[in-house]
Amino acid sequence: MTTENHNQPDVQLLQNVTSGAERSDLALCLECGADLTGKRDDAKFCSDRCRTNHRRDQQNKRASGLISSLEDLATHLTQIVSTLKTVIEKGGLS
Secondary structure, three states: OOOOOOOOHHHHHHHHHOOHHHHHHHOEOOOOOOEOOOOOOOOOOOOHHHHHHHHHHHHHHHHHHHHHHHHHHHHHHHHHHHHHHHHHHOOOOO
């Protein structure tokens, strides 16, 4: 039984620097770090569960970044509206 460790930043680095025959000896699951010996040469994950978890993690990271960007945009738009209200109340730009 493999213990999943989702906090292994070096796993992807190891995956990226290995290739060809070397890879079959060192291949690790990108999600949990499990040995991929016996899997296809191009396998990146040890199971459907790890593949699904990895994909969801990546989607959540992208969504979090998008939400943060939208929140920043909303803040800037609120500041612009506030500035425009102040300019209008003081008699416009002229």
